[in-house]
Amino acid sequence: MSGLEFEILPSESSQPESELKTELTPRAYLLTRLADVKPERPLWLRPGHIPKGKIVLIDGDLATDKSTLALDIAAHVTTGTVWPDGSAGCDPANVLLLTAEDGLADTVSPRIRAAQGDASKMFALSEVFKDGKEVAITLTDALPQR
Template sequence: MRNECKIIAMSDIAAEEVRWLWYPYIPYGKVTIIQGDPGEGKTSFVLAMIALLTRGEPLPEEAAGGEPVNVIYQSAEDGLADTIKPRLERSGADCSKVLVIDESQKDLTLCDARLEQAILETGARLIVLDPMQAYLGDQVDMHRANEIRPMFKRLCRMAERTGCAVILIGHMNKAQGLKASYRGLGSIDFRAAARSVLLVGRMKDSPDIRVVAHDKSSLAPEGRSIAFALDAENGFQWKGFCDTTVNELLAGEGTVQTKTMRMEEALKTMLTKPVSVEEVFRRAKELGISERTVNIAKKNLGVGSVKSGNQWYWTAPGARM
């Protein structure tokens, strides 16, 4: 008996636009990989992003937010009670919208039917698996393309059916001098299947500043790199766009400078005494810095506001009029 061969004409396919959770970094209905060396801030970056999404606030450098969304977050390395939830709370996430598939009876894998079931039941717009290597299953060799391809194909089809954005967080291997394409753990088919790949790292001369660089973008022009700060004293802080390249990030060389960081330095210089809000924004205009960036810098530094008469002033943290 002959197998039926069904032919589809492209003229019969309705064209659709790509929809974005975060343009041009994370598309809906597709797989995005976020990778970097251990300890570089991949999980912190994703949790900070989840906090904004669950509150309906704009993602970095976006003009407006949207409706708060449900997010499914699976972690195989960190405890939910003693690590993930405290970090979400510190980020300001709405934890009622951060959901977890119970793996106490059965471990989850990338092609597990529970992924789609959970997305459909909760209406989640994003699902995160951290790290992706932990969700391959015991019988899958991550270095064998013939084992990785069918698993990723099923995952990609699930993402497309549900319209949910899928983020896989991955570690990188220790090989030096290789292109980012070959630094991910396991088969290069991981990268090939993903429509977007983001690289997280830091510079040698600024260890508290981390950078997210767009290493692969199949559906839109690559986005600019985005910096964030991560330290014990101040926690996580968004720092805005920078010009760091993927190659610079891999080498850990170069200097990170953003408009947010420039505004922070300007505020530190100005706030040796209380300064009127008008003067602050006048200086920001001279520097070509937007009102939103000024307010981010103010929040990052913990700058105070005080009213005297009919005039508002900004003060250094802890200072008084």
């Protein structure tokens, strides 16, 4: 981590209020001690398989149908239909798709329709602009910060 500076900010539970910093510096990181985190049960989109409200990454070798799998999952999410194993579907919801390889018009759209998904609930992030110029898509640049 050569050249990376960071500052560890105290948690409220470990420092008196008078010692807490109120403004973060541009390179400040908030570290959370896992012993201080109360475990919670996850919410599931597909019980035991796909967590609700989380980023899900599908990774694998070339030509192993990752895109087809992702679009089939998206189709189930957009329609709320039962999963292939017969387990209950979720409430219909929107899906944000990031794809770097497949064309929207010749691959993604036909596949989502073939899987009987609701294309009106599918959104593909295709371009990101920063300072008026197109930049590579990264989640840190593309999505608003809280």
